[in-house]
Amino acid sequence: MAAVTEWLTWRTAMEQALYGPEGFYRRPGAGPAAHFRTSAHNPVFAEAVGRLLLRVDERLGAPARLDFVDMAAGGGELTAGVVEWLTAAAPEVAARLRAVAVDLRPRPEGLPEAVEWTGSAPSGVVGLLIANEWLDNVVCDVAEVGADGVARIVEVDPDSGDERAGELPDAAQQAWLERWWPLSEGGDSAGARAEIGLDRDAAWRSVVDRLERGVAVAVDYSHTAAGRPRFGTLTGYREGHQVPAVPDGSCDITAHVALDACAAALDSAALDSGAPRDPMVETVLTTQREYLRELGISGARPDLALAASDPLGYLRGLSRASAAAELTDPGGLGGFGWLLAFAGC
Known part of the structure; x- marks a missing residue:
């Protein structure tokens, strides 16, 4: 093993590799679309989101301003597609639409003027906020059971991707693991891994908090407590291919999302604050195949x-x-999890 300059937790390594000054999502060029295909690159997905937006508009009683916010918008493909579809299908609704694309990269050339471009989601959203394949890029720590049967936080060399066992999980990490992704400790469980979703839970809460009235949707690679992957899901993508997760900024670093934990995070946030949960916030957890149908x-x-x-x-x-068919294929994009939060509608 080559000399390591610095061992980092995966949470810190992901933050640097994805969002640091030389990070994957800040590099100039074609952007994520050059490395992987998402639902946003399928024109029928824009139609599906447009149809959902019309439902939201109806539930809200046709507000004077209808917001559509696209988190982690990439090249703005989905936002532009929704504007185009809505303009053709329901021009009277499109006339009230405020379309906002949120991404860290500079505004892409050729994006319609009707689309606002910003680095952070607006607050007071009245309408639909969608986060398509965003939570899987929210940073997370990784825990792994060692040969001694004890789970520790994994540390990584950002230059090579080599790993080693680090500290024991802290109290918050341990509590999350025990509730959402228990790792059976002991000799026969060596190598079992879990991606700790505390930051994903907080990110989802922050998105729902942006709503004044409307619907927030997370669409992502996901799993629930009934089927957590034994060895985790952390991986990399580059130029359309899955590659080893080396957090040097040259590839996407992603891990599937425990969407059931994100859904429950809305309740835990209310408990932490001492205030009751807003009874107008309801959640639905389903699949892309089922919801698009x-x-x-x-x-x-x-x-x-x-x-x-x-x-x-x-x-x-x-x-x-x-x-x-591509969007609803249960073995592909159709298997994505959809987590919806309805606030005040």
Whole structure:
């Protein structure tokens, strides 16, 4: 093993590798779209989000200003797509729309003027706030059971990705593990790992706190207590390929999200403050496949008879069906978790 300049916890290493001055999400160039494909790059996803936005607008009673906030907007593809779809499908609603894309990178060229670009989410949101594949990039510590059967916080060399056992989890980390991702300690559990979701829980609470009235949605790679992965999910992505998680800024560093813990974090925040939880905040935890189907998105092919009467329409229908099938594939994007929080509506 080469000499290590500095051992870091994964939480600190992720923060530097993703968001530091030379971090992955601050580097110039094509941005994340050059490294991985998300639902935001599928045009039917913009339609699905647009349909959800119309539902929110109806539940809110058609407010004078309807907000759409896109967290971790990347190149702004989803925000621009929602504006375009809504303008065509419901121009009277689009006329009341305030579209805000939130990202650390500079505003992309070619983004419609109707889209605001900012580095942090606005407060007082009345409408829909969506965080598509954001929480999986929120930093987290990693705990691993060693050969001695004891779970410790993992430390990493940011240059090589080599790891070693560090300190014991602190009280808050231990409490989170015991409730959400218990690691059975003992000789037969060596190597078992967990990604500690304290920062993800706090990030989700901060998003919901931005709502005055409306819906916040987290869409992400996820798992629940019924099926935590034994060895964790921490990994890297570069140029469309999964690669070892080396936190040197050259690749994305990501880990699946315990969305059930994020959902419960709204209750724990109320308990911590001593105030009762707002009874108007309700949460729903489902999958992308199930929720998009509820929104009327499916991969059903158009009627073959259309091929004779309207060949171009048939081809457009086939293209849309293919895109919808990608979004609802249970073994792919359709398996993503959807966590929705309804506030005041």
